[in-house]
Amino acid sequence: xxxxxxxxxxxxxxxxxxxxxxxxxxxxxxxxxxxxxxxxxxxxxxxxxxxxxxxxxxxxxxxxxxxxxxxxxxxxxxxxxxxxxxxxxxxxxxxxxxxxxxxxxxxxxxxxxxxxxxxxxxxxxxxxxxxxxxxxxxxxxxxxxxxxxxxxxxxxxxxxxxxxxxxxxxxxxxxxxxxxxxxxxxxxxxxxxxxxxxxxxxxxxxxxxxxxxxxxxxxxxxxxxxxxxxxxxxxxxxxxxxxxxxxxxxxxxxxxxxxxxxxxxxxxxxxxxx
Amino acid sequence: xxxxxxxxxxxxxxxxxxxxxxxxxxxxxxxxxxxxxxxxxxxxxxxxxxxxxxxxxxxxxxxxxxxxxxxxxxxxxxxxxxxxxxxxxxxxxxxxxxxxxxxxxxxxxxxxxxxxxxxxxxxxxxxxxxxxxxxxxxxxxxxxxxxxxxxxxxxxxxxxxxxxxxxxxxxxxxxxxxxxxxxxxxxxxxxxxxxxxxxxxxxxxxxxxxxxxxxxxxxxxxxxxxxxxxxxxxxxxxxxx
Numbered sequence: 176x177x178x179x180x181x182x183x184x185x186x187x188x189x190x191x192x193x194x195x196x197x198x199x200x201x202x203x204x205x206x207x208x209x210x211x212x213x214x215x216x217x218x219x220x221x222x223x224x225x226x227x228x229x230x231x232x233x234x235x236x237x238x239x240x241x242x243x244x245x246x247x248x249x250x251x252x253x254x255x256x257x258x259x260x261x262x263x264x265x266x267x268x269x270x271x272x273x274x275x276x277x278x279x280x281x282x283x284x285x286x287x288x289x290x291x292x293x294x295x296x297x298x299x300x301x302x303x304x305x306x307x308x309x310x311x312x313x314x315x316x317x318x319x320x321x322x323x324x325x326x327x328x329x330x331x332x333x334x335x336x337x338x339x340x341x342x343x344x345x346x347x348x349x350x351x352x353x354x355x356x357x358x359x360x361x362x363x364x365x366x367x368x369x370x371x372x373x374x375x376x377x378x379x380x381x382x383x384x385x386x387x388x389x390x391x392x393x394x395x396x397x398x399x400x401x402x403x404x405x406x407x408x409x410x411x412x413x414x415x416x417x418x419x420x421x422x423x424x425x426x427x428x429x430x431x432x433x434x435x436x437x438x439x440x441x442x443x444x445x446x447x448x449x
Numbered sequence: 450x451x452x453x454x455x456x457x458x459x460x461x462x463x464x465x466x467x468x469x470x471x472x473x474x475x476x477x478x479x480x481x482x483x484x485x486x487x488x489x490x491x492x493x494x495x496x497x498x499x500x501x502x503x504x505x506x507x508x509x510x511x512x513x514x515x516x517x518x519x520x521x522x523x524x525x526x527x528x529x530x531x532x533x534x535x536x537x538x539x540x541x542x543x544x545x546x547x548x549x550x551x552x553x554x555x556x557x558x559x560x561x562x563x564x565x566x567x568x569x570x571x572x573x574x575x576x577x578x579x580x581x582x583x584x585x586x587x588x589x590x591x592x593x594x595x596x597x598x599x600x601x602x603x604x605x606x607x608x609x610x611x612x613x614x615x616x617x618x619x620x621x622x623x624x625x626x627x628x629x630x631x632x633x634x635x636x637x638x639x640x641x642x643x644x645x646x647x648x649x650x651x652x653x654x655x656x657x658x659x660x661x662x663x664x665x666x667x668x669x670x671x672x673x674x675x676x677x678x679x680x681x682x683x684x685x686x687x688x689x690x
Contacts, residue, residue, distance in 0.1 A: 180513030184532040191550035280666040284453020385539030
């Protein structure tokens with residue numbers, strides 16, 4: 176019974192991944208394709224300032240987005256777990272609908288809001304807050320908002336699923352024993368919801384480095400992510416080995432984060448993923 | 450959460466072509482949309498793709514999950530881990546990896562490559578859901594069936610399958626939604642003649658949009674709401690039983 180899964184996994188998941196690693200050590204051919212020479216050049220290439228700064232920028236964006244998502248998503252998931260069963264269901268439904276709606280549709284909504292003389296500009300000017308259109312579209316903040324909007328549900332679901340399982344009487348016990356609200360939260364609640372929080376961080380941090388279409392659509396070509404760089408190298412520059420090297424580095428970073436998560440939380444599967 | 454979606458819907462009824470101006474209520478973009486054959490083609494492609502990859506994922510994922518709960522095999526854990534990688538690693542990497550791999554083995558880009566790639570990232574959803582369901586299942590039921598003389602195959606279809614059907618269904622629903630929404634992986638593995646709906650919207654968003662897209666998005670949104678309500682209803686029925 177395991178056979179189909181094994182075959183599919185080995186042929187179509189493991190195979191391509193191994194090929195990516197091999198590819199990353201190959202030389203780019205003059206015109207098209209690759210030659211079979213072994214080289215480290217692609218990895219050294221990443222260290223060039225142009226590309227390194229893309230990595231740094233990507234990280235910065237991912238960190239900013241993730242921190243903001245934690246600040247919004249953690250309290251949301253936390254208080255959602257405290258709702259009555261009926262309201263939990265309703266909130267869940269309200270969250271599910273945008274979550275299941277095509278990300279492109281939601282992205283498009285932001286274009287309408289952000290573009291010059293768009294909804295945001297009109298509101299701000301009508302209120303007399305700004306005189307001129309702000310032209311938020313194709314700026315950094317627009318991309319950050321897009322990222323938050325796309326990834327926030329993952330954080331909420333992850334935090335919610337671990338806060339839901341939590342035994343609230345433990346918090347009461349801590350309070351009875353004289354812990355302040357803050358202390359009880361930090362030592363009990365935060366600790367118990369840590370797997371959810373960490374899982375939420377991974378589920379938001381990892382994709383935010385690769386979601387090139389958000390950067391593309393909301394950021395114009397001003398915000399270049401590792402994801403956009405890989406896409407450019409593949410589709411435009413046709414430098415496959417270099418793209419593969421970039422992908423290997425990104426995969427390693429991701430794997431390290433997931434391994435860390437498993438070590439800290441002691442849980443094998445990411446919380447709130449299904 | 451809803452503001453951007455509501456705006457898209459409102460502007461789909463806008464008479465004016467420039468969407469920053471409101472020129473009054475109109476349905477002409479819907480009429481336009483229904484005249485556009487390439488849209489239907491893309492929609493059809495997306496549906497075929499979503500259905501075939503979620504079915505393939507359901508079969509492979511379910512068999513894998515059931516199998517892994519029974520068979521003890523060396524290296525099982527590793528293969529299972531690798532099979533869930535497609536939803537762990539950034540989509541962009543999966544996309545490029547598939548692109549490179551398919552051109553290595555000489556598979557022409559098109560529907561086939563799209564289905565394979567989408568199946569790969571749908572399997573983990575089905576696998577994990579079915580596995581979670583199996584963990585909570587009473588093993589003695591199956592043993593009882595076999596004690597009473599049912600063959601292994603019979604025991605599977607009569608006992609296990611009915612119990613895990615809800616998990617398979619929700620795994621498939623999630624798979625279909627993910628496949629139907631996917632841009633990143635599709636960008637890499639699509640061919641000339643296999644535009645999917647998200648790819649079409651994406652290219653339009655990049656190059657400049659007409660309110661036709663609003664109309665399309667509005668329709669897609671209501672389909673989503675419908676599916677969500679359906680799955681909620683399914684959940685309620687399940688509880689009643």
